[in-house]
Amino acid sequence: MMIEALIALCLLGSLAAFLAPNRVSGKLAFLASLLPLGGSIWLYSGFENVGNALLTDQQLAYESTIAWATVGGYDLSWHVGLDGISLPLVVLTTILTSLAIVSAWTPIDERQSQFYGLVLFLEAALLGVFSALDFFVWFIFWEAVLVPMYFLIGVWGGPRRKYAAIKMFVYTNVASLAMFIGFVALVFGLNVTTFDMPTIAQALQANDFATDYVLLEFVDVETLKLAAFATMFFGFAVKVPVVPLHTWLPDAHVEAPTPVSVLLAGVLLKMGTYALLRFNFTMLDEVVLTNDVVAFAIVAIGVVSVIYGAMLALAQSDLKRIVAYSSVSSMGYVILGLAAYTTFGLGGATFQMVSHGLISGLMFMTVGVIYNETHTRMVGDISGIADRMPLTVGVFVAGAFGYMGLPLMSGFAGEFFVFKGAFASSTQLAFGSMQLFTALAMFGIVIVAGYLLWAMQRTLFGEFRLETDYEVSRAPVHDVLPIMTLLGLVIVFGVAPELFFEMIRESVDPILELGGGA
Amino acid sequence: MAAPLNYPEYAALAPTVALALTALLVLVVDMIDPGKPQRLLLAGLSMVGTLVSMGFAAWFFAAGTGAEEAIVLFGDQLVVDQMSLFFALIFTSVTALVIAASYDYLHDHSYQAEFYSLMLFAATGMTLMASANGLAVAFVSLELASLPSYALVAFLKKNKGSVEAGLKYFLIGALSSAVFAYGISLVYAVSGSLQFDAVAAAISGGVGDQVGVLGLGILMVLGGFAFKTASVPFHFWAPEAYEGAPAPISGFLSSASKAAGFAVAFRTLTVAFPVASAGAFGVDWVLAAQVLAVVTMTLGNFAAATQDTVKRMLAYSSIGHAGYAFIGLAALTAGGSNGFVVGASIIHLFMYGFMNTGAFVFVALVEHWGIGRTFEDYNGLSTKAPVACVAMTVFMFSLAGLPPFGGFISKYVLFWAAIGNGFWWLAAIGAINSALSLYYYSRVVKALWFEEPNGNLEDFEVTQPVGIYAALTAAAVATVVLLPALGLFSGSVTEATVSLFTP
16 A cells, blocks of 8 residues: 555645745745655655566555446556666655756746646656556546646746647647547457456467457457557657657746646656556567567667757757757667667666666756846856856766766666667568667767757856846855755665666566567 | 336326426425525525426336336326436436526526526426337427427527527527427328337338428428527527526536437427338438538537637537537438437437536636636636546546546447448548547636646735535536446436337
8 A cells, every 4th residue: 555655745745835825835845745755756766576567466565456437348567666766766766856846946936836736746747657567547547747847847938838838738739639549449358357468468479369359340450559559659659759750849847837847857758658558568578579660660760869859959959959859869778779679678668767867856956046046047158157056066066977978977878778779679660670770879979969969058158247237146045955855866876777777677578578578 | 008017107207297396396485475486495495396397207217117108298298217217317417507696696686586497397398209100299398398498598588699599499499399390291291190119100111202291391390390409400599599698508408408409309200210121211201311420520620620709619518529429310221220329329318418517617617707718718727726626627528528527438339339330431531520629628628727827816815605516516527427327327328318219
């Protein structure tokens, strides 16, 4: 019942923050967010891994099942549990939420209690997404994330907040609907009477299809699987997002207030890749492994996201937009790692999710701290802030190097694992080889280094100049502490990636044992 | 025909009887001192009667009345089973909300007793529609539900819009009643019977050269249902009627009355004209329902997206939801899990009853405050009345099919049921419409929370009318709670409808 307790704590905190007066709500929300944070660390310390949540027959860590409803002969139940893939993401969520709340103290200056209430509600939904193991429960949390996000962008965002909020809303909702139809159409073909995800995954692996299913009169099982794979990939890819489905992301990021950007880049994007790993690459691994055109398409999408995202970042002059587009680029590595189907590919992809969550959170927060003082994010408007805000700029530089993959920082570990896994991959592609594409993707790092160094050179260093009337001084302590904490974590996971990688590895290996990969 | 409860079989009609008696009682009480209407007494009495009826329906439903074998009464004219009881639950819950909201909405109107009594009579008719076991009873009960509704729509006698709406509603209602009655006569001409199962038996062996007459008859009967459910092609009364009518009545019609139309449609079509041989009736009504479902949901959603006033948007949204509910008739296939499809549609109508009535109650509240009707007039309302705005937000998101609200689960269960019967394209069209609906529902949310207040709120004092706030809160709580509470009724409902398909 630990997971339920975590979610309940978030919801109670949300209610408390919502009812508290604006003045104290931020502090209260921070204190409330420490409870799930402590809880998740407690989960981590007592964690016993039993492999992959969808494939194991054993009792999962912190697993619990409560019957919920019977609908049309199918049993739905509240089923949650954690494995080595979801636990790191749960920990990431609780860490980033607490830090995002602290980083909101300065920029959020109206309707605070509503803001913090929504942030904690968002945390509850995110924890649910990463721990739910029944499709309907999972889908409720998955969609529930949109509601607080819509308000957080729409009420506290920048000038074009209303447009950005509705765009994010409609894009991701359309994607979810497509995914739902694809998945349900697949499940009906199986000999199961439940929406329990492990049961479905195991039935799919056993190819246990019902012969009298209406759709199977028109198409064969392979086509059904392929169609389901395609719709689900589309649904999750919008969330990730990959090129060309990424256009909602820069708008949402630029308009969202800093703490919301942190959660959006740090956790929400991981929902997409997490779901890809769980659904497409675990349940339907066969589609990628046996169909080299599909494998090619996915790898190509990943590589294009890496390169094109980085190029787009190069063309931006808004610091926040630069970081936003580089997220598209970084998530491309995750796609590449997933398609590789090796221990280091899948594991690296998962590790990269956590690592990118920390680093992109760090970058967005630092840009936010600079913005709090200068009230501009445009590269052309400012230069030489290093003089006035040495500590913040120091963290920014360190974070940027993390992004570029400097050794001993988590970005290096994540990308290195992905490349190692992708080079060793035996996934067959229809055109070209996996190794060729991996080499191509590695060029992304060069571009990342290029735009980050260039942007830093123009804004952080040189002579101090600022084309606004604000007095720029050192950032307050509560602005700097979260970014220092994140930087510390980035270094910790860079020095000791095994803190998470071991459990990730134990949970992705069962996927590889299904067949295929090395 | 053993009733699980130790009472005479006619006791199973208690929900209907309670409503009818209350309607009469309200009139009697008003006669004691007609010059001085007792607002609280009349509303309270109606509320108590409705709650008693709801209590009976819930009790019988939970006790499994009619689950094993339906209770058939009055020479097979009425049937009480789990489906009719659940529908009674839908009607009475909507009626209770509407009565609570009307208490404040009608505070300075005369003819209070008549208002509540008409509403209760309409509700009585609706419960009979859900129990009708023959075409004659279906027609009479449909009229019993419709005639009071015409008067209720035109209740604001001094308001031109209300009177016009009433007239329009009445004319189209009369026309579609005629169509419905004519359709019944054609079916009778071919089958020689009005009982659903007798009709089915008579036409099961084929009807020879009368197939065209039968097909036309079925189509006309379907037209009668399309009117009652505000579906294309008999939908155009709905926007006018819902906009002109008192807002609580708009909620009543668009939730309860629509559900009643589906209640009678489900039983009539599936029992009298079995799906398995639908192709042999000259007109395949399942195919017709597919066309109606697609056209209705698409038209409703596109039209809703272009409206300027919230009430009219809700009217078109209600047409769109009729289209979703029509999936219950459209996604049927011989040998499929048809009971589940119908059951999913009923569950959606149940959820819809709360969220849609709640939305109209919010409109009633804004009309009560007198701050305008358009989206712009709603701007910044959350700064003045946050609680009511939270409730409205719940309704909007639930209507759009977002969690954690009841409308989310019922809409997806409906799509899921359609896919299970192989109608993935129907679900896909529904999904596209659902995504589109997000646009106009979120316009309300945007106005309430994102926009700065307009001048119309400057010297506006928030009052908190007790009845409307109670109805809003109850509907919002129900909309949220029904998601986790799905398990309490989903199994029974999706099983209850299976018997429609087992002759």
